[in-house]
Amino acid sequence: RLEMEVWVEGLKNERLFEKSRKAWTMRMGWIEALIKRGVDDGIYDSSVVEPHAMACLMISIFIGLRLGKLLNEDFDTAGAVNSLFLMHAGKLHAPGSTEHDPAGLSFAK
Numbered sequence: 001r002l003e004m005e006v007w008v009e010g011l012k013n014e015r016l017f018e019k020s021r022k023a024w025t026m027r028m029g030w031i032e033a034l035i036k037r038g039v040d041d042g043i044y045d046s047s048v049v050e051p052h053a054m055a056c057l058m059i060s061i062f063i064g065l066r067l068g069k070l071l072n073e074d075f076d077t078a079g080a081v082n083s084l085f086l087m088h089a090g091k092l093h094a095p096g097s098t099e100h101d102p103a104g105l106s107f108a109k
Helices: 001-009 014-040 052-071 077-088
Strands: none
Touching: 001 014, 001 052, 014 052, 052 077
16 A cells, blocks of 8 residues: 555655656566576577566566555455466467467467
8 A cells, every 4th residue: 555655645746756766667677687587597588578578567567466456355366366377378268269369479389
């Protein structure tokens, strides 16, 4: 809740907004560094992954999960994260379905 209050107050207070922005920028920098390390260690394909873009996505997902939990006490954080992993792995399509990659991205292979 505190993070949400800081964000709302930051809309009215430029100094607080800049401090909050710096904190989120630092967090995103940590995530980006971990992704770059993953590229260096061969976990991620360097020809495909864009560390900054992936860090932006991950921090946005993190913020969304926090908001979901804050706004709905029945929010299933573990289930949401599990669904994200299943979606990423291409495991959410119906058995026998050939329409699991409608964009033709071939992530599920």
